Amino acid sequence: MNCNYCEWRCDLSQGEGICGRYILSDCRIEEKEPMQWVSYYYYQIEEMPFFHALPGATVLQTGTKGCNAHCNYCVNSHIAIKEESNQKLKAITGQSLAQLAINAGAHAVVFAINEVTVFLPSALEAAQAAHEAGLKTGCLTNGYLTEESTSLLGNAMDFINISLKSLADDFYQENLGLPSVKPILRNIKALSKMAHIEIVTPIVHEISCHEVLEIAHFIAEVDKNIPWHLFKLQPAYRRIGENSLDIGAMIEIVEQAKQILPYIYFGNFAGSKWVNTLCPGCRHMLIKRICIGSCGSKFSSIDMVDNCCPLCGQQIPIIR
Amino acid sequence: MAKIMLDVGGWQTVVDFATGDPVDDLNDPIMEDIKQITPSIPYPGDTEPGAIDWTVDAALAVCDYYNPDFIMLAFATQQLIKINQHLTPEESVAINERIFRQVSRFLENTDYQPMIIGMGGMQDIKSVIDQSQLSTRLITSMCAYHYAGLFMSSASDAETIKNMEHIEYVISKEELRASYPDMRETYYRMLPDFLLMSSDGYVFNEIGNRGIVHKKTPQLMRELPVYTTLDRPQHILEVRGILEHAMDKGKKVALIMLEGTGTDDFKLPFTMMDNQTEWFVYDQGLSQYLAAATGKKFYEYDYPPVVNSAAYLNTSEKYPFSQHFTFLPEDTIGRRPDKRTAAVGTRSGFIHETTMADICVECHSRQLSMSGVFVLVNDPKGEKRWG
Numbered sequence: 001m002n003c004n005y006c007e008w009r010c011d012l013s014q015g016e017g018i019c020g021r022y023i024l025s026d027c028r029i030e031e032k033e034p035m036q037w038v039s040y041y042y043y044q045i046e047e048m049p050f051f052h053a054l055p056g057a058t059v060l061q062t063g064t065k066g067c068n069a070h071c072n073y074c075v076n077s078h079i080a081i082k083e084e085s086n087q088k089l090k091a092i093t094g095q096s097l098a099q100l101a102i103n104a105g106a107h108a109v110v111f112a113i114n115e116v117t118v119f120l121p122s123a124l125e126a127a128q129a130a131h132e133a134g135l136k137t138g139c140l141t142n143g144y145l146t147e148e149s150t151s152l153l154g155n156a157m158d159f160i161n162i163s164l165k166s167l168a169d170d171f172y173q174e175n176l177g178l179p180s181v182k183p184i185l186r187n188i189k190a191l192s193k194m195a196h197i198e199i200v201t202p203i204v205h206e207i208s209c210h211e212v213l214e215i216a217h218f219i220a221e222v223d224k225n226i227p228w229h230l231f232k233l234q235p236a237y238r239r240i241g242e243n244s245l246d247i248g249a250m251i252e253i254v255e256q257a258k259q260i261l262p263y264i265y266f267g268n269f270a271g272s273k274w275v276n277t278l279c280p281g282c283r284h285m286l287i288k289r290i291c292i293g294s295c296g297s298k299f300s301s302i303d304m305v306d307n308c309c310p311l312c313g314q315q316i317p318i319i320r
Numbered sequence: 321m322a323k324i325m326l327d328v329g330g331w332q333t334v335v336d337f338a339t340g341d342p343v344d345d346l347n348d349p350i351m352e353d354i355k356q357i358t359p360s361i362p363y364p365g366d367t368e369p370g371a372i373d374w375t376v377d378a379a380l381a382v383c384d385y386y387n388p389d390f391i392m393l394a395f396a397t398q399q400l401i402k403i404n405q406h407l408t409p410e411e412s413v414a415i416n417e418r419i420f421r422q423v424s425r426f427l428e429n430t431d432y433q434p435m436i437i438g439m440g441g442m443q444d445i446k447s448v449i450d451q452s453q454l455s456t457r458l459i460t461s462m463c464a465y466h467y468a469g470l471f472m473s474s475a476s477d478a479e480t481i482k483n484m485e486h487i488e489y490v491i492s493k494e495e496l497r498a499s500y501p502d503m504r505e506t507y508y509r510m511l512p513d514f515l516l517m518s519s520d521g522y523v524f525n526e527i528g529n530r531g532i533v534h535k536k537t538p539q540l541m542r543e544l545p546v547y548t549t550l551d552r553p554q555h556i557l558e559v560r561g562i563l564e565h566a567m568d569k570g571k572k573v574a575l576i577m578l579e580g581t582g583t584d585d586f587k588l589p590f591t592m593m594d595n596q597t598e599w600f601v602y603d604q605g606l607s608q609y610l611a612a613a614t615g616k617k618f619y620e621y622d623y624p625p626v627v628n629s630a631a632y633l634n635t636s637e638k639y640p641f642s643q644h645f646t647f648l649p650e651d652t653i654g655r656r657p658d659k660r661t662a663a664v665g666t667r668s669g670f671i672h673e674t675t676m677a678d679i680c681v682e683c684h685s686r687q688l689s690m691s692g693v694f695v696l697v698n699d700p701k702g703e704k705r706w707g
Contacts, residue, residue, distance in 0.1 A: 038531040042630035058633055065531070075689065079531040087533050103456060103472055104630040113531055232328075234690055247331035270641075270684050270691040271326040271333035273342055290340040290640045294689030298633070298640065300340070 003029050005149050006068045006117045007183045021066040021118040035122050036089035037062045038079060038113060040097065042104050046289055047296035048112060050138060051265060051277060052227045053159040053196055053319040055287055056299035059138070060101035063113025064089060064122070069142050070177035071165075073204040077237040080114045094129025101135055108136035108158070116141050120149055127156040136319075140200075142176075143184035143191075150187045154194030159319060161198045161229075162188055167214055185218070192222050196319050200229040203245050209253045216260040225317040227263040230254060234294060267291045281314035322699045324641055325351055326684060327358040328692035337696060340640035350697050354679075357381050358693050363666075363683045365690045367404055369415055371397040371666050371683065376422045378681045378693075379664040383430055386662055389567050390653055391574050392613070392675050393426065394665025394682075395419050398580030399604065402442040402536045404528075404688065416580070420587040423576055432574035433566060435548040435559060437612065438590070440541040440604040441582025445534060446521035449487070453480045458516065460524050461629050463605025463670075466540050468524040469512025469626035481514055486522035488540075489599045491515050500619035506647075511624045517601070530687050538580070538604035545583045545590035555594040556602055560615035560653045567659050575612060575653075579604055579667070600625075609667070609674035613652045622647055641684075641694070643669050652676045654698075672696045 002009045003022050010017025012024040023032050040062040045054050048061070065087060067080035074080055079087075092100075101109050109130040111123045116139040127137040138159040145153065153160065164184060165171060172178040191197050199219055212230070219226050230250070235242040247269060254266045254274060262280035266272060272291035279286055286309060288300040308315050322337035332355050334343045346352065361378045364370035372395060379393050398415050401407065407415070427434055451458050455474035460467070466488075470477060481490050493511045497503060518524060520540035527533055546553060550573065551562045563573045583590070595602050597617045602608045603625070610621055618625065623645070632644035639645055654661040654677030661677040672680035676698060684694035 039527050039529065041529045042633065044633045058630060063531075076530065078533075084533050087531075100456075104628075106630075244329050247328060269328045269331070270694070271328070271335055271342070273333070292340075292641055292686070293684055293691035294686050300640070 001027065001029065004146050005029075005120050007144050007146055008068060009146065019066045019068045019115075019118040021064070031119060031121050033064070033089050035093060035125065036064065036091050037097075038065050038087070038089055039063075040092070040100065042106060044298050045108065045110070046299050048110055048138070048140065048161060049200065049229050049231070049265075049267070049296050050159055050161060050198055051229070051275075051287070051289070052198060052263065052317060053138065054107050054136060055302050055318065055320070057107040058105055059108040059110045060097065060104065060106045061110050061112045062097060063111055063116075064119040065114055066118045067115045067142075068117055068144055069115065072175050072238040073233065073235050075233060075236045076113060081237070094126035095133070097126050098130045098133035098135055101130070102133060106135070108138055110137070111139040116153065117145050117149060120152065124152060124156050143187045144178055145183070145187055147186070147190070150190050151194075154191045157195050159196040159198070160191055161200055162191065164188065164199050164201055164215065166211065167218060168211075189222050192226065196317075198227040198229065200231050202231045202233040203250070204233045204235045204239060204242070205245070207250070207253070209256060212253045212257050213260065216257040216264070220260050224261055225263065226261075227265065228261055230264065230266040231268045232266070233268065267297050268294060272297070277316070279309040279312060279314055279316070281309060282312040284309055284311045286316060323348065323351055323697050325354050325358065325695040325697070326692060327355075327695070329362065330359055332358070335641070337641070337698070338638050348697075353385065354695050354697065357385060358695060361693065363690060363693050366397070366400045366666070366683065366685050366688045369397065369401070369418060372415070372418050372422050374683075375665055376426045379426055380429060382662045382664055382679055382681055386660060386679055388662040388678070389572050389659040390563060390656070390661045390677070391432065392577065392654075392663040392665065392671070392677065393423075393574060394577045394579070394609070394663070394667045394671055395422075396579045396665065396667035398578070399442065399538065400666075400688070402580055403534050404532050406535055413585070416585045417587065419578060419581065426574070430572075430574070432572045433549045434574045434576055435550060435553075435563060436546065436576040436588065437556075437559070437578065437608075438545040438581040438583065438586045439577055439579045439608050440539045440544065441584055442536040442580050443521050443539050445523050445526055445537050447486065448526050449484065449518060449522055449524050451484075451524070453484075458524050459512065459626060459628050461626050464603050464607065464625045465523065465538050465605065466518045466520075466601065466603050467625045468516045468518070469624075469628065470514040470516065471512045471628045473513040477514070481516065486519045487516050488519045489517040491599075496619070503619045504622065506622065507619070507624055510627045512626055512628070515624070515626060517599070528687070532688075539582055540601055541582065541604070542594070542596050542601055543592040544595045545586040546593050547586070547588040547590045552591050553593045556608065556611045557597070557615050557617065558593070559612045563653060564656065567656075577609065577612065577665070606670055606674070609670050610649070613654065613674045614649055616651070622649060642673055645673055648673055648676055650676065654678070668694070672698070
């Protein structure tokens with residue numbers, strides 16, 4: 001019997017699948033540890049990153065363990081890839097997660113830390129509880145879902161950040177252990193019609209200007225209003241110790257890509273000046289952020305009238 | 321204007337310390353010099369043993385440039401590694417010995433009189449304290465390993481806490497204010513409903529924010545080992561006064577803080593000094609740094625030992641690069657107006673947040689994710705000669 005949560009479609013009758021998080025039970029595919037979470041903590045939504053959803057809001061972030069990819073530079077390999085012997089998950093109901101969020105003044109529950117596809121039923125249940133409590137929901141995903149899961153996720157989440165590492169299959173095969181980027185591109189298109197999406201491209205390596213512009217063109221074809229985060233990532237896991245990205249060279253590429261997409265951000269390093277939202281019409285600073293280093297940026301101030309630029313009146317796509 | 325220079329793998333930018341805004345028109349010869357220095361001291365990372373050597377490399381660079389009368393060297397690497405990684409006994413010993421070799425290297429290459437403090441050894445976690453009967457979870461923060469706060473408590477929680485195991489001390493917000501009426505209003509406002517101190521080795525949470533299971537925890541040390549060629553402190557709160565007195569006599573002094581080093585692995589002849597005020601034991605982390613740098617008791621600080629950091633995520637206030645701190649201590653050894661001061665180390669944030677020294681060089685890391693080197697040039701005093 002094949003699992004239908006992600007594109008691996010593992011045959012669970014043959015044993016654990018790629019992620020190890022689903023089991024066959026009475027001819028049903030079930031999560032191994034449903035509604036159990038590794039931790040939860042509060043962040044500003046910009047740290048996820050989401051820049052065009054609930055600016056400045058506090059969110060409750062939670063997740064489980066495991067992943068359906070095997071990124072050789074993973075910064076959360078202790079959770080996603082290597083299972084620590086005493087890594088216990090904690091049972092928390094969806095209602096309790098929502099209440100924890102409300103108690104802390106959070107406006108949303110965000111499923112992050114690890115890949116949402118490997119705990120999709122729990123995420124859906126918790127998202128429903130969050131919505132019933134008046135909260136928004138969001139998640140981070142690598143996008144390697146089946147079409148069925150994509151539909152479930154898109155209907156359950158208000159905002160989704162999809163990681164698009166490259167447009168090349170061989171990059172995905174070599175660095176993530178995934179056969180192809182094509183399902184991810186398909187799912188980006190589908191999700192863009194179902195929820196607010198933002199795309200993040202983590203960069204641990206030198207990336208060519210050509211490839212950046214190619215990705216920008218792909219996003220623009222889906223929807224040019226999709227915010228795109230170029231994310232400097234410190235090499236970790238199997239690539240720890242490698243030289244990290246040359247920020248100076250990347251800045252020049254980012255400036256070129258801005259001709260293609262209006263909302264491009266380059267961050268995840270302290271002091272980045274490329275994390276503010278500027279009006280595409282008149283360049284007025286609409287949302288000011290401060291990039292304090294790894295793990296993202298923080299909201300500083302907003303200058304918008306409803307969802308429009310106060311100077312030129314251009315409408316800006318932001319969930320508030 | 322105080323400024324921060326951030327060096328991320330050779331890419332550099334300067335921002336205003338108070339606002340975080342970019343400083344485009346630098347016109348600052350000191351900062352221009354600092355920008356030339358930092359590329360030669362790239363930070364290896366929080367859990368890299370090379371970060372121990374980095375502390376001394378950075379300290380020697382600062383001494384060479386600024387020749388401070390006071391310098392703090394903070395070695396956090398041992399604690400960070402031992403909390404987050406399984407080590408063999410040999411690896412564990414090697415890290416500690418590396419610290420002492422590097423401390424010797426610093427002292428052999430300078431003319432500082434040292435005050436070396438072992439902030440406490442590391443131990444296995446005895447148990448995680450059961451909080452299941454409380455109405456909400458306890459909050460831990462800011463390396464206050466043996467402290468937790470209960471915010472938004474319910475009526476039944478007071479009784480529940482009394483019956484919780486492995487709790488050494490509990491005090492309510494109102495009891496704290498009644499005991500220490502001089503505490504600042506902000507301190508009082510940020511206090512939890514109940515502040516709890518655990519027994520040695522018992523933790524409130526064994527998993528960090530990123531989901532890393534902690535392998536060790538600091539010892540709760542009521543006394544700390546200290547080696548010095550200056551007067552011997554009997555209490556951690558005497559450290560600042562002794563260092564200042566030595567500076568008054570024209571000596572250059574180095575406060576050397578060793579996280580993860582206790583009495584068993586302190587490689588120099590030491591004496592013990594008290595590390596508690598009444599019931600409060602200064603934990604390995606922020607409170608020990610503040611105690612040494614300010615000489616003040618725990619209830620005289622700007623912030624309580626545990627704050628509900630989720631309530632302070634917004635950085636629109638001052639000092640966005642200083643965690644939740646929107647005001648920083650002014651009465652510290654580092655703020656002394658007639659002496660040059662510096663602080664260097666691998667405890668991101670606490671280096672400048674506790675000393676407020678003229679020049680602070682620290683790693684810039686968040687949750688073990690390394691961003692580079694952070695240099696604060698902190699309102700240099702006009703009458704000083706630089707270099």
